[in-house]
Amino acid sequence: MPLQVPFPPAEGATAEAVDAFGALRNETGRSDGFDDVVAMAVQLLDAPVAALAMxxxxxxxxxxxxxxGPVALSPLQPLLDGLTVHMPVRLxxxxxxxPAFQIDPLVRAAPNLRFVLAVAVPGTGDETLGVLLVADPRPRVSVRAASQSLLQRLAQLSAGLIERRRLERTNRIAEQIAHADFSGVIVVDGRGEVTFANPAAEMIFGHPxxxxxxxxELFPDELQSNPEGTVQWLRDGSPGLAAPQASHDLRIRTRQGDLRTLEAARCAWVSGGEPGMALILRDVTExxxxRHRLNVSPNDELTGLPRRGSLLAVLDTFLRDRVRPLGVALLGLDNxxxxxxxxxxxxxxxxxQLVACRLQFSLPPSARLARFGGDEFALVYPGTEQDAIQRHLRAVLSDLARPCEVDHNLVHIEASIGVAMCDEPNMESGELVARADLAMQHAKRSGGRRLSRFxxxxxxxxxDRRxxxxxxRRACDEEEFELHYQPQIDLFxxxxxxxxxxxxxxxxxxxLLSPDKFIDALANSSVNATVGRWILERACRDAMTWPVIDGRKLAIGIxxxxxxxxxxxxxxxxxxALASTGLAPARLELELTETIALRDDGIAASAxxxxxxxxxxxxxDDFGTGYASLSMLQRLPVDRVKIDRSFVRDVLAxxxxxxxxxxxxxxxxxxNLRVIAxxxxxxxxxxxLRELGCDEAQGFLYSRAxxxxxxxxxxxxYRVPGHE
Incomplete structure (x- = not known):
């Protein structure tokens, strides 16, 4: 992959340097780009010697x-040791x-270096990935600032190449270990001496x-995070145990100088009647x-927004500095x-990512935004009155509701927002966020697509819900639920x-509690699936006990x-349920709620x-009470609709x-659907209802459940009215 140079040469650069940048930008066919960097460095400083090192x-x-030539850079170590991202140039x-370099082999013998300019290759944070240097057997009086600046920028460009090489090397080592064996195994006798090591273990250590x-001695004390604990863990090999014991982290330094972290487990080992110990090792360094980088990274990788911890830290600062007014909002996607x-x-x-962009686009200058995880986002409004916050959040809901197309798929984004204001002098960030969360959950339970204030x-x-x-959960375990049955009557x-x-x-x-006291909570409980299965089977079983009416068997609605x-x-x-109870499929009717009908995922329709x-x-069920009714009839295959009692109650007046x-x-x-009221x-x-053409009815006129x-x-x- 050729080196890509996304910036023009600095002002004052030589014509040769400009030409070299252009040539380097257009060159293709290099496999790694390292030679390109060195060639560029040589031309920039007009020097015969250059090197890029990791x-x-x-x-x-x-x-x-x-x-x-084939020489090491270690003789120049006094010069290179001083290079850091904070002091990136040594001249x-x-x-x-x-005097420090007069006896240096690279100075005293070929290539007889006199002039050396070295710059650090910066990594993430304070890490130094390597060195880019240019040297010359001829001494120099000075170095042009433009040339030095260009060399530093070239070093910055080479950082990506070195990162790729390190990753390739790590992957190659990991692949070798995987092919050798999944885990390293070291067998130790009762005297604490190694009697066997498999190839994977030797690969981990980098030597036999x-x-x-x-x-x-394989795990030196100075490398361990808890030296005393490690010594004790290695000593207490418990020969009598047959199963592996709790794992322990061990640190080693390979022959190449790399510091590695091994996850170790130990178990008893008996060889020739002598007790010993086996260590099972896995290299978990990468x-x-x-995991550390993911945990400490201040920003979310997907959206680029600050994480939860970063926003809470900012909120803590506002609270500590008594910034008032102060509001917090939590936004969660409904679908x-x-x-x-x-x-x-x-x-x-x-x-x-689209939601993050829309939120950022409309964000007031003083407000802060973060992704809290999953489909939740948080906003902090320092020095902003509640009315202004709510106006902005209503605009956010309106903006998010605009349909969008993602990879040729039309997506409707719906959200619920909860907002809370700091109205107590010593309120903590956790309490303020918890209040906003309660308000958001209230908005979701109220149907979603709305804003709720705490x-x-x-x-x-x-x-109470908790x-x-x-x-x-207890009621499910102790079988406190039961089924009642309300008759359905043919109106004709x-x-x-x-x-x-x-x-x-x-x-x-x-x-005895009716469904309005608990059914919503049960629908959101972890036991709902269990209760749903029980209802299905018990109702089918009970229906098999019902008498035959005028030669017809009654149906059961669930x-x-x-x-x-x-x-x-x-x-x-x-x-x-049908097979275990013997109920005929034609006698079973399953009732859908609007929550199910609103789903546009194809799963419900298929089932x-x-x-x-x-x-x-x-x-x-409850047909006519929600806006999904008509669209549902086109998408979902149903046989009957039920007119909600709220319309029947005042149908006469x-x-x-x-x-x-x-x-x-x-x-x-x-x-072509039947209707029951x-x-x-x-x-x-x-x-x-009969005169209007309604087929069936149920209610207290006939019987309660x-x-x-x-x-x-x-x-x-039961006797049919007019028939004794």
């Missing part, structure tokens, strides 16, 4: 040279007048390990270094999981057609949790199509509700 293990390894105009070597699941993580990463009641609600979640024949299974919680202290549509397990769970192919019916009911029935008729409480409501035994008795005693 610093590794405290030694300089020549990567490319001209005029130096020797005439070695003969400097002779039999009889003392194990403690892995630990990468990001769907983007990852359907379009892939590459598109997901691009969406996060209120003290939110903390009480959070504690306590409720723990109780739900008056006969029962089926029943909806409704979950109840037999709380040991609060008695509500699904959104989590049940997340993978292919639903199909297997439904098949298992429901497979269910319908088995003869299972699908219904859409409210013209708006009556118009909505008529519209739902018209839409359903056009889609919920919450029917009076005969007049039932009559009007009943336990299984009571429901069976109700069915046995």
């Amino acid at each position: 610093l590794e293990g405290g030694r300089l390894h020549v990567l490319a040279e001209r005029g130096l 020797l105009l005439d070695a003969n007048v400097d 390990l002779p039999a009889g070597a003392r194990v403690n 892995r630990r270094l990468l 990001f999981r769907t983007v990852n699941d359907t379009l892939g993580h590459t598109i997901g990463d691009a969406v996060l 209120e003290p009641d939110m903390r009480v609600e959070a504690h 306590r409720l979640d723990l109780e739900l 024949s008056g006969r029962p057609t089926g029943a909806e299974a409704l979950l109840r919680w037999r709380h040991p202290e609060r008695g 509500n699904l949790f959104p989590v049940q549509l997340d993978d292919e397990r639903l199909l297997g769970e439904v098949d298992h 429901l199509a497979s269910l319908r192919a088995r003869g299972i019916r699908v219904a859409y 409210n013209r708006g509700d009556a118009a909505i009911v008529r519209s739902i029935l018209l839409i359903a008729r056009n889609f 919920e919450g029917v409480e009076t005969a007049a409501q039932a009559e009007m 009943l336990p299984l035994a009571d429901f069976n008795r109700w069915i046995e005693s």
